[in-house]
Amino acid sequence: MTEERLMAHLKAVQDAGWWIIAVDAHGAQLFNGTDGSMIYAPVGEDIPKARGADECVTVTRSAEACAILAERRNAAGLSIEELAELMGQSEAWLVRHENPRTKQAPGIEGFLAWAEVLGVEVYLRPAPMPQTTLRWISGTRNKQPSRERRFAIERSRDVARLAEKQAKGWHP
Numbered sequence: 203m204t205e206e207r208l209m210a211h212l213k214a215v216q217d218a219g220w221w222i223i224a225v226d227a228h229g230a231q232l233f234n235g236t237d238g239s240m241i242y243a244p245v246g247e248d249i250p251k252a253r254g255a256d257e258c259v260t261v262t263r264s265a266e267a268c269a270i271l272a273e274r275r276n277a278a279g280l281s282i283e284e285l286a287e288l289m290g291q292s293e294a295w296l297v298r299h300e301n302p303r304t305k306q307a308p309g310i311e312g313f314l315a316w317a318e319v320l321g322v323e324v325y326l327r328p329a330p331m332p333q334t335t336l337r338w339i340s341g342t343r344n345k346q347p348s349r350e351r352r353f354a355i356e357r358s359r360d361v362a363r364l365a366e367k368q369a370k371g372w373h374p
Contacts (some may be wrong), residue, residue: 209337209340210371212340216331216346218250218251220241221235222253225340234253234254234257235325260329268304268307271316272300278288282300285320288319291312292313299312
């Protein structure tokens, strides 16, 4: 199988809404982050669309995520003052992060609290991999067994070095 064919397969998998868990020379192990299902997709076979893939919104910038929460607040009919009180945050914090011109992203704790109060679930999931990463994966599958052997040898060397240091009285 060619590297280009595997790379096209991995791209199609991501376009169908699946997360790539593992890849071998014949296909990919896939995970659906929406419903938790897993499948193996052999290269050359049709890839089913992941259930629920259309229900999620993918954002790549914090300003996009903040805009979604600002829209949700407006749709719920909550004022900034009311939402700030529900969150236990200052009004200034909300105003700053709802402003689309703000360059500073909210901290993860504050953002998650903001989303929770508005009833928005936040999922962190693997994003579609760039072409360079897909090319690397497809071009290195045949090298995996030798890499695993090399890593096992390196691990055993590290253990031996640590034992040698400890025998000389070194303690971490």
